[in-house]
Amino acid sequence: MGRGPRYAQGSGSGRVNSKDGPKGTNTRLTGAGRRPEWTGPVVNPPVWRASTHLYPDTAALKDGGKANEDGRFFYGRRGAPTQWALADALTAIEPGAAGTVLYPSGVAAIAGALLAVLKPGDVLLVTDNAYEPSRIMANGLLNRMGVEARFFDPLDIDGFAGRFCDRTKAVLFENPGSLTMEVCDVPALAAIARENGAVSLIDNTWASPLGFPALERGCDIAIMSLTKHVGGHSDLMMGSASGGERWYRRLRQTAQALGQVVSPDDAALALRGLRTMGLRLERASATALALAEWLAGRPEVAHVLCPMLPGAPGHELWRRDFTGGCGLFSFVFASDEAQIAERFVDRLSLFGIGFSWGGYESLALPVDPAAIRTATAWPPAHWNPAHRRGVRLSVGLEDAADLIADMEQAFTDTRQA
């Protein structure tokens, strides 16, 4: 290789290593993306800080430009082994994926994936429980580009087929909705989308592929905010989109056209987070379930919106389609008193107040889903209309008993105030 680096060229960024057989989740998380040609003799890939990649001679330079393959040294915008190892690892844990594209945030991943599949004149169907920035992208930038966004009720399977016209080219799911936690029948809805010639994209941040193998459940493109569970330590922002061969190529071309890059330092942090993601999700899910059960027995609480909780909305579908959960869920107060959610959250001491979720530390936020919905009612029509003030909890790795004690004192204080 002359003056070139002594690392062999990988076979492609984010491609499944054929040595990854069908193993358990945590075994796969341990080995995913670890290739000797990227790591050398050490366990983790070094942080390759690089814009320029040097070629041994002009013939190699010519060849490098033409190959245009992932996993080949070319120029910093196409990454280097630190980013390739992360993309490769994410592909290895996403059954059915041919590759993964990294983005500088989850929102960038949603935007990049939608731009990869849509063109002027197309109609995009968006679930009404979508994360607000997804709605803003659909109604804002995409609308200005001539894409029409229509919002649908994710729980109305019969009505869904009727939403398609010959211009409908894509559907965006979020399952469960990250504020209101409805679980929809993704396999059935994605099958209807496919019959109608539309691409199914899913924001799969809540479950990750560990809890919901989205491509196996009928979706074409699986999107994640890596900021949440993969990072896991509230110190990085990143996003990803994975797909089979056809969609992976489109995602990659579009991301390159948009100049999307992630830093090798952040990629190394995300890769570190990924190694413990299985354990963290298991622990956070168990603690969240304990908190959800406790909340369900409280007189102050009208509804616990936690799909992992038996009897809660969406639990049956969650049991059918998911292999895991996470620490994020919501509950709704029985009282309609203004500011009750704010007063409760202000009285918590072990839950931070802030956006995001999926970190090792617990967070709490008052939520007002009614403000952003357009296709469905909030609260749902069959509820007492007074039951509308909610709190969303992101349960971290603290001890369940301490979090419950913290909530108990907050309820008592809120009542007395």
Ligand SMILES: *Cc1c(COP(=O)(O)O)cnc(C)c1O
């Ligand atoms: C946070 C979040 C995103 C966006 O991720 P960022 O990395 O913050 O841009 C996307 N979808 C859902 C459901 C989220 O909660």
